[in-house]
Amino acid sequence: MNYIEHKGARVPALGLGTYPMEGQQCYDAVRWALDIGYRHIDTAESYHNEDAVGRALEDSGIPRDEIFLTTKCAIFRATAENVATEFSASLDKLRTDYVDLLLYHWPRQETPMDETLGALAEAKAASRTRHIGVGNFTISLMREAVEVYKADLFTNQFESHPLLRQPKVEAEAHRLGITVTAHSPIARGRAVDNPVLEKIGGKYGKSAPQVAIRWQLDKANTFLVPKSTRREGLVANFDVFDFALDDEDRAMIETLPNNMRGSRPPFEPDWDPID
């Protein structure tokens, strides 16, 4: 496993995404993942699966402090009051008195950013989360959060995979001292049968999704949270620490189309230009 050390934490770079799994399916996936060796789990209030995640964590018997647990809040209403209410409910469902990382899930224009970030900072001050961060923030939104509101952000979780490469957003996050967390790193499944990724993987006896995962792992200060409902998928996605991509592989990935954005809710921000 690759670990990233940031703001005093040592965190497995590869985590488990849990959307859109719910109930028993989510419980099973989290239990399998923990058996396989995953120790970084990504959920959100809006995924309606925190209860399943919480039960799986508890039933695993793994000490809470050996798992890096992220949840997200405020996807629909980003007021301070809503953050506080939602996050209390999240902790109850997760059966824990703290998370490692609490993210402001999507930027919402209706609520002033400093109000939402202030509510996250309060949760951190109360030791209910070790770190705070944001999701789907553009370059200008990251700058506003850090430079205007002085938010102490651990990560920006945004969509990143070989079919949506965002080096400028990554570079700005790093310049601001923020790690990157790649969501949908297998392009929501669209990278699975990509012929270029398959060809690269053929050199190493690896599949296209494994190449997509390795490509992120090779980046500095970058986490990723692929999801699979299947035990074989979870095993395969974890079997990526015995090979490395070379410059030729990375150059081939740069030739792929770079426009496959899968997460486009009605409240999406004005995305940064891709190139």
Ligand SMILES: NC(=O)c1ccc[n+]([C@@H]2O[C@H](COP(=O)([O-])OP(=O)(O)OC[C@H]3O[C@@H](n4cnc5c(N)ncnc54)[C@H](OP(=O)(O)O)[C@@H]3O)[C@@H](O)[C@H]2O)c1
């Ligand atoms: N912050 C945000 O706004 C945001 C937005 C979207 C996602 N996320 C996070 O990112 C996580 C991952 O994103 P995602 O679920 O959208 O997409 P993803 O992880 O890029 O891709 C998941 C898809 O790939 C398939 N897959 C996974 N591993 C595979 C393998 N080894 N071989 C073949 N197929 C495989 C899965 O099918 P099977 O399940 O059948 O294996 C599923 O269809 C989410 O679960 C969530 O935690 C965050």
